[in-house]
Amino acid sequence: MMQESGPETKCNDSAVQNGGSTGNHLLECSLRESRSNGETPSLEASAAELAHFQQHQALQVARQLLIHQQQVSGGKTQKRNDKQPSLQVPVSVAMMTPQVITPQQMQQILQQQVLTPQQLQVLIQQQQALMLHQQLQEFYKKQQDQLQLQLIQQHAGKQPKEHILQKGFWLPQQQQQQQVTTQQLAFQQQLLQMQQLQQQNLMTLQRHGLLSLQPGQPSLPLQSLAQGMIPAELQQLWKEVTGSHTVDDGACNNHSSLDLSTTCVSSSAPHKPSLLLNPHASTNGQASLLTPKRESVSHEEYMHSHSLYGHGVCKWPGCEAVCDDYSSFLKHLNNEHALDDRSTAQCRVQMQVVQQLELQLSKDKERLQAMMSHLHVKSTEPKASPQPLNLVSSATLSKTASESSPQSLPHTPTTPTTPLTPITQGPSVITTTSIHNVGPIRRRYSDKYNVPISSDIAQNQEFYKNAEVRPPFTYASLIRQAILESPEKQLTLNEIYNWFTRMFAYFRRNAATWKNAVRHNLSLHKCFVRVENVKGAVWTVDEIEFQKRRPQKISGNPSLIKNIQTSHAYCTPLNAALQASMAENSIPLYTTASMGNPALTSLASAMREELNGVIDHATSNGSDSSPGRSPMQAMHHVHVKEEPMDPDDNEGPLSLVTTANQSPDFDPDRDYEDEPVNEDMD
DNA sequence: GAGGCCATAAACAGGG
DNA sequence: TCCCTGTTTATGGCCT
Numbered sequence: 001m002m003q004e005s006g007p008e009t010k011c012n013d014s015a016v017q018n019g020g021s022t023g024n025h026l027l028e029c030s031l032r033e034s035r036s037n038g039e040t041p042s043l044e045a046s047a048a049e050l051a052h053f054q055q056h057q058a059l060q061v062a063r064q065l066l067i068h069q070q071q072v073s074g075g076k077t078q079k080r081n082d083k084q085p086s087l088q089v090p091v092s093v094a095m096m097t098p099q100v101i102t103p104q105q106m107q108q109i110l111q112q113q114v115l116t117p118q119q120l121q122v123l124i125q126q127q128q129a130l131m132l133h134q135q136l137q138e139f140y141k142k143q144q145d146q147l148q149l150q151l152i153q154q155h156a157g158k159q160p161k162e163h164i165l166q167k168g169f170w171l172p173q174q175q176q177q178q179q180v181t182t183q184q185l186a187f188q189q190q191l192l193q194m195q196q197l198q199q200q201n202l203m204t205l206q207r208h209g210l211l212s213l214q215p216g217q218p219s220l221p222l223q224s225l226a227q228g229m230i231p232a233e234l235q236q237l238w239k240e241v242t243g244s245h246t247v248d249d250g251a252c253n254n255h256s257s258l259d260l261s262t263t264c265v266s267s268s269a270p271h272k273p274s275l276l277l278n279p280h281a282s283t284n285g286q287a288s289l290l291t292p293k294r295e296s297v298s299h300e301e302y303m304h305s306h307s308l309y310g311h312g313v314c315k316w317p318g319c320e321a322v323c324d325d326y327s328s329f330l331k332h333l334n335n336e337h338a339l340d341d342r343s344t345a346q347c348r349v350q351m352q353v354v355q356q357l358e359l360q361l362s363k364d365k366e367r368l369q370a371m372m373s374h375l376h377v378k379s380t381e382p383k384a385s386p387q388p389l390n391l392v393s394s395a396t397l398s399k400t401a402s403e404s405s406p407q408s409l410p411h412t413p414t415t416p417t418t419p420l421t422p423i424t425q426g427p428s429v430i431t432t433t434s435i436h437n438v439g440p441i442r443r444r445y446s447d448k449y450n451v452p453i454s455s456d457i458a459q460n461q462e463f464y465k466n467a468e469v470r471p472p473f474t475y476a477s478l479i480r481q482a483i484l485e486s487p488e489k490q491l492t493l494n495e496i497y498n499w500f501t502r503m504f505a506y507f508r509r510n511a512a513t514w515k516n517a518v519r520h521n522l523s524l525h526k527c528f529v530r531v532e533n534v535k536g537a538v539w540t541v542d543e544i545e546f547q548k549r550r551p552q553k554i555s556g557n558p559s560l561i562k563n564i565q566t567s568h569a570y571c572t573p574l575n576a577a578l579q580a581s582m583a584e585n586s587i588p589l590y591t592t593a594s595m596g597n598p599a600l601t602s603l604a605s606a607m608r609e610e611l612n613g614v615i616d617h618a619t620s621n622g623s624d625s626s627p628g629r630s631p632m633q634a635m636h637h638v639h640v641k642e643e644p645m646d647p648d649d650n651e652g653p654l655s656l657v658t659t660a661n662q663s664p665d666f667d668p669d670r671d672y673e674d675e676p677v678n679e680d681m682d
Numbered sequence: 683g684a685g686g687c688c689a690t691a692a693a694c695a696g697g698g
Numbered sequence: 699t700c701c702c703t704g705t706t707t708a709t710g711g712c713c714t
Contacts, residue, residue: 523705
């Protein structure tokens with residue numbers, strides 16, 4: 001009745017002409033499939049209704065995306081008859097990639113290795129967003145035309161015969177006319193409903209973490225939604241670059257719907273979703289709201305791909321609810337973080353955080369460029385890895401990791417996360433190596449140097465847990481940290497092993513090697529005391545011995561002092577710069593910044609610790625200048641809690657119990673020993 | 683170049 | 699016998 005063959009064929013053709021992207025192709029397949037079900041005239045009406053419904057679904061998503069783009073591009077009032085083909089590229093995208101890059105150009109970029117995988121990912125996502133936008137513009141326009149045409153046809157009653165199928169019976173003529181009017185009303189109601197749903201969907205997108213992107217990435221939900229619509233070449237390129245597990249884009253699985261099924265699906269009839277957003281390229285291990293349930297992809301693979309879920313904990317800002325498995329997490333997500341005022345407010349806050357981070361990043365990048373140009377420092381790694389913005393020399397991480405891992409551990413720049421700066425593009429920071437050292441260095445830091453191991457581990461806990469990167473600390477420092485983190489300040493050897501494997505992904509390999517080293521260090525260093533226990537033997541830390549390890553040299557060797565001071569002097573202005581930048585961008589340290597944002601939390605923590613260190617450093621220079629106490633010891637003094645000291649002991653911070661467990665990420669009430677340990681990985 | 687620190691490897695012994 | 703734990707020695711790299 002609706003003469004649907006014409007417009008739909010046009011629509012399909014246009015979809016193919018637009019590059020045959022996966023998403024449109026899926027939609028087209030779906031539409032075509034639905035039409036194929038209604039070949040006989042008697043079924044034409046129902047088929048049309050089905051197609052209508054599917055179009056309605058597709059239109060919802062399309063409009064939702066367009067509206068978001070309108071909001072991004074200036075908050076223009078949405079018009080239902082938005083037929084303007086003008087491409088409103090989001091600012092963040094337009095700034096980066098004003099044009100769609102062809103696959104050939106992308107290939108060229110890849111061959112030239114100008115970009116890091118992270119940069120490439122961002123670029124690809126931007127490209128996806130652009131292409132999706134274009135496709136959706138066109139698709140949406142055609143859908144609008146088609147819908148209007150249908151409305152006009154219904155209204156004018158020009159159909160030769162109106163076969164309205166309702167409940168399986170043919171209606172009399174009066175009922176048919178009434179049905180037409182009813183349809184019109186329903187149609188208008190649907191259109192109104194669409195607008196409401198668009199808003200809901202948008203909020204759901206934010207709720208599902210789409211806006212909690214890493215700094216440097218455009219805060220654009222489209223990039224995730226667009227992942228199913230990239231051209232095959234880009235997908236292939238991206239597969240090659242990231243090696244990420246992607247799902248083959250051949251089959252259309254109706255279970256491959258969205259995590260936001262609560263809105264998209266529930267808002268419609270329980271039909272098979274016609275628009276499938278392909279969960280392609282869970283890029284960078286980062287989250288997408290897409291939680292495909294395809295059988296070809298293991299469920300656990302995607303457990304780690306949801307940015308709101310990690311290590312069995314809901315990462316919704318301020319939540320941290322423990323979810324045993326992914327399904328329980330989803331239940332929790334839908335129950336506890338449903339669309340309400342609170343979640344909406346949190347989303348807004350998160351949006352602001354992301355925006356501020358992006359702003360901060362851009363400013364700091366400019367500042368960095370100015371600094372580097374001023375210092376004539378050659379950009380360390382223009383195509384290289386995201387350097388961790390670690391107060392430890394980031395080069396140490398990679399250097400030591402690569403150096404002492406003959407098994408060629410994957411210390412690639414594409415590790416899941418990096419300390420403090422999960423994704424940065426280009427040289428994020430001037431490392432100490434790039435300034436002070438030329439060539440490889442090998443240095444590991446004990447607590448006696450300028451970086452408290454507790455704070456570093458606490459700040460980069462997730463990084464160390466996930467990335468097989470060697471921590472830049474000695475075995476002795478790590479062992480000590482493990483012992484001091486324990487409630488009773490004593491651990492058995494096996495518990496030390498467990499701490500290593502639990503805290504560091506690096507130590508989940510080559511167990512024989514590092515375990516031997518642990519035993520060796522325990523025996524070798526006098527600071528580790530073996531105490532016979534009822535259950536066996538436990539190891540404790542003799543802080544006196546630990547602090548005495550190299551006091552004379554540090555206090556007596558001017559070069560060492562200078563080195564430490566240099567390091568310290570380097571860290572302090574860095575944090576000052578960070579603080580200034582955050583202040584400049586009005587990022588409160590302990591409010592929104594720390595609200596579920598590990599990066600900012602870490603920054604704040606690092607700055608807090610560093611400021612403590614500076615204060616204490618100044619104090620120690622003045623009053624506490626006892627010989628044998630290194631500047632680091634003085635700094636460390638901030639992080640230690642003095643216990644009743646032996647009055648006869650004048651050796652400085654003796655009998656100290658570090659308060660490492662007061663680090664931001666440490667939960668003193670948490671029984672780490674009860675946690676599952678990767679014993680099987682040995 | 684010497685000395686120290688550290689990582690790694692290995693041998694060895696004792697106990698469960 | 700095997701494994702775990704603990705000790706000791708040797709070697710090499712890196713740094714000061």
